[in-house]
Amino acid sequence: MTTSFDIKRPYSALSKRSRSTESNRSNSSQSARKASEERMDEAYCVPAFLRLSRQEILEKFHELEWQQRDRILESTREPDPDSLWAVEQTADAKARNRYTNVLPWANNRIHLQVPPEHCDYINASPIILSKGKKYIATQGPKEGQFSHIWRMIWHETANPAVIVMLTQTWEAGRDKCFQYFPEDLNTNDELTINDDDEFGDGFKATVKLLSLSQDVASQSTIRKMLLTVNGEQKMVWHLLFSGWPDFCIPEGENQSALLRLIKMSEDYNNVGSPRIVHCSAGVGRTGTFIALDHLLQELDSGSIEEAINKEPHFDPVFDTVNKLREQRMTMVQSDSQLAFVYQVLREKWLEKKTIAPSPEVTEEVEPRPPGAFPED
Structure with a gap:
C-alpha cells in the first residue's frame, strides 16, 4: 500500500542566508541612492523644502488639514456671515452643490449676475496668488444647472476665455460632471443655454463648436467654441x-502632458482674465x-530662490497651498497630490540648475529617477 504525503521543502540556513543577502543588497542600493541624492542636493543647492522626505510631506499635509478643520469648526460653532470662513446654508445654495462637504467660503465666491430676487449662488471661487494671474476654481456643472457656468464665463472672463477641465464626465462608474459643452462636430446644432429663462432677465445664449482637435503632447482634447449672448x-x-x-x-x-497643458492654457488665455479650472x-486636481x-x-x-535666500526654511509649496485653502476649502485634496507638487518643483529645480552644470560635479552625480522621493 502506498501512502502519499505533502512534502514541504525544509527551511534551510541556505535560504535564510539568501534572503539576508537580498536584504543587504536592497539596503545597500537604497543607501547608495540616498548618498547620490545628497550629493546632488549639495551640488545644485537644493533648498530645504525640496529635500523633505515623504513622511515629512505627510506631516505638512496633516498640518494643512488641521488648519482647515479649525476654519470649518469656527464657521459652525459661531455662525457669523462676516467671518472669512462662513459658508452658504440656504436651501437653494445646498441644492446647487455637487458634494455636501465641498463649499466655497461665502465671502470669497463668485456671485452670478442675476436679478436681486433670485439666488446668485454658484459653487465657484475666485483665486489670486500673484499679480497678473487669476483663476476661478469651480465644481463640475450639475445637470439642470449647467447654464450657470456659461453665465459666469460670460460675465467674469475676457475674450477669449479658457476653461481647463481635469475630469471626465464619467469616472469609475460615477457621474463626475455634466456634459455642458458640444461634444463633436458631427452635428451643426448649437447648444442652447437657458432656453427657459430661469432668472427672468432675458439671458439666453448659444454655444457653437468651431473646431475639435487632439493635442498628443498635452493629452488634451481642444475645443474652440463660440459663445453668443x-x-x-x-x-x-x-x-x-x-x-x-x-x-x-x-x-x-x-506628468509631462500636464505641464504642457498648464503652459498651453496660459498661452490661449487673455492676459489678466481668470482661467476657469474645474x-x-x-478642489483636488x-x-x-x-x-x-x-x-x-x-x-x-527666480522669486522662489530670492525668498529662500532671505529665509532658508521658507516652504513656498506649503505657503501656496495654505493660501489656496484660505480662498477655497480643501484645495490640493490629498497628501499624494501635495507630494506631487513637491516632486515636480524638485525636478524642475534640478532641471534649471543642470542646464549649465558645474564641471567639478558632472561626473560624480548620478541622474535622479523621475518621480522618486528622498528616502524616509
Whole structure:
C-alpha cells in the first residue's frame, strides 16, 4: 500500500542566508541612492523644502488639514456671515452643490449676475496668488444647472476665455460632471443655454463648436467654441485633460502632458482674465493644477530662490497651498497630490540648475529617477 504525503521543502540556513543577502543588497542600493541624492542636493543647492522626505510631506499635509478643520469648526460653532470662513446654508445654495462637504467660503465666491430676487449662488471661487494671474476654481456643472457656468464665463472672463477641465464626465462608474459643452462636430446644432429663462432677465445664449482637435503632447482634447449672448460673441477655448484619475496623480508621460497643458492654457488665455479650472469637486486636481501653475512661474522668475535666500526654511509649496485653502476649502485634496507638487518643483529645480552644470560635479552625480522621493 502506498501512502502519499505533502512534502514541504525544509527551511534551510541556505535560504535564510539568501534572503539576508537580498536584504543587504536592497539596503545597500537604497543607501547608495540616498548618498547620490545628497550629493546632488549639495551640488545644485537644493533648498530645504525640496529635500523633505515623504513622511515629512505627510506631516505638512496633516498640518494643512488641521488648519482647515479649525476654519470649518469656527464657521459652525459661531455662525457669523462676516467671518472669512462662513459658508452658504440656504436651501437653494445646498441644492446647487455637487458634494455636501465641498463649499466655497461665502465671502470669497463668485456671485452670478442675476436679478436681486433670485439666488446668485454658484459653487465657484475666485483665486489670486500673484499679480497678473487669476483663476476661478469651480465644481463640475450639475445637470439642470449647467447654464450657470456659461453665465459666469460670460460675465467674469475676457475674450477669449479658457476653461481647463481635469475630469471626465464619467469616472469609475460615477457621474463626475455634466456634459455642458458640444461634444463633436458631427452635428451643426448649437447648444442652447437657458432656453427657459430661469432668472427672468432675458439671458439666453448659444454655444457653437468651431473646431475639435487632439493635442498628443498635452493629452488634451481642444475645443474652440463660440459663445453668443443676445447677439454679442465671445471665443471660448475648452481644454479637456485625459491623464488624471480622481484622487491620483499624473505619472510618466501624463506628468509631462500636464505641464504642457498648464503652459498651453496660459498661452490661449487673455492676459489678466481668470482661467476657469474645474474637476468634479473643484478642489483636488483643480487646486493642484493652480498650485503648480503659480509655483512653476515663481521658480522660473527666480522669486522662489530670492525668498529662500532671505529665509532658508521658507516652504513656498506649503505657503501656496495654505493660501489656496484660505480662498477655497480643501484645495490640493490629498497628501499624494501635495507630494506631487513637491516632486515636480524638485525636478524642475534640478532641471534649471543642470542646464549649465558645474564641471567639478558632472561626473560624480548620478541622474535622479523621475518621480522618486528622498528616502524616509
